[in-house]
């Protein structure tokens with residue numbers, strides 16, 4: 001195998017094979033991938049990251065495919081990360097998003113990657129941030145991220161994307177559910193897809209009322225509400241225009257810096273959390289004190305909080321854990 | 324952490340029967356693999372590009388329309404030409420026995436003819452993976 005450095009250099013020169021391999025290594029938490037990312041990361045931060053989220057079957061993939069086409073017509077290169085769930089039973093997954101995007105499979109300016117969540121909650125996969133940074137560093141102008149079909153409270157995509165598109169469809173319950181899911185607050189652009197189906201007008205009325213009654217700060221972005229028929233490509237140009245209008249708003253107000261800072265913080269803290277817990281758990285497993293504390297909790301001699309605090313004290317006092 | 328085996332399942336040719344590949348995709352998922360399904364009517368060029376973008380270890384080709392002698396080897400050639408010749412390419416579908424050895428000579432690792440139990444495919448891939456052929 002090529003060295004991490006060679007892989008990273010090739011990826012920076014837009015070598016698809018190398019970029020695809022780095023994403024794989026990162027997804028597998030392979031140290032070569034982490035090393036390659038270290039070389040790539042300084043070159044990331046230029047791409048426009050566009051998130052597409054919404055309930056299962058809303059037409060996200062169909063819409064993403066049309067977005068790829070529209071962006072390519074505007075002479076932009078596009079990287080796509082399409083996420084589907086990992087089965088909690090087997091650890092396997094069937095990743096079918098790209099079925100709807102295959103018309104772009106032979107376009108050199110489009111790179112489509114399917115990712116399985118691999119246990120990550122929040123609507124993204126375990127290494128979506130990493131993969132996005134790789135595509136970004138490779139020089140793709142736009143990175144499109146399709147989340148898993150979300151229910152409630154799975155909105156990590158807003159930490160990654162400059163613009164979040166929330167897709168709704170007629171006939172999937174009323175707008176109250178959207179409000180409950182918190183999905184309304186995160187949409188910069190709202191799309192009613194399948195607007196060829198009955199109920200689209202009613203849904204549009206409901207969403208319109210809700211968006212109008214949202215508290216609105218002076219000078220803040222006013223979410224757009226659009227209709228599409230993704231299958232026929234209807235409304236897609238308007239959607240792209242709406243997204244770019246949001247991007248221009250971010251740039252004009254300097255808010256894009258805040259997006260970048262928020263993404264960096266989320267990315268960093270997420271990794272830190274993983275690393276910290278992995279180290280401490282490894283210590284707890286390898287140390288006799290860990291087993292004794294667990295036994296204390298089981299026998300109700302100590303409560304779990306007290307046991308955790310005692311373990312952390314032992315971790316901090318252990319000379320081998322100091323670096 | 325063990326690597327997760329990634330498999331592309333692609334249908335070449337013009338037929339529209341998806342039951343076979345769907346059953347196979349489920350069996351592979353249930354065996355813990357990540358299965359990328361790319362849909363019907365794929366061309367060899369689409370399959371090769373998809374396999375590279377997805378960085379799969381295995382490419383599973385299905386053909387029921389009789390185009391396997393032409394299309395399967397094209398996928399193998401394209402992968403090699405694009406620098407991804409290390410991927411394992413297997414095939415299945417309506418394939419006469421007399422074509423099997425010809426396909427293997429052209430770089431197909433294994434051919435599963437009609438009526439193969441999906442468990443045999445899982446076992447074949449597990450063995451190949453465990454033998455370390457798939458190490459990067």
Ligand SMILES: Nc1nc2c(ncn2[C@@H]2O[C@H](COP(=O)(O)OP(=O)(O)OP(=O)(O)O)[C@@H](O)[C@H]2O)c(=O)[nH]1
Nearest residue numbers: 055056057058059060061062149193194229230231
């Ligand atoms: N009537 C109608 N059907 C559509 C439209 N857009 C997509 N569909 C259909 O909706 C179904 C689901 O489409 P997908 O694009 O796979 O939906 P998705 O949101 O990506 O689905 P998941 O990724 O599984 O959550 C498919 O059968 C599409 O053909 C539309 O505008 N109108």
Ligand SMILES: [Mg+2]
Nearest residue numbers: 060061097146
């Ligand atoms: Mg989808």
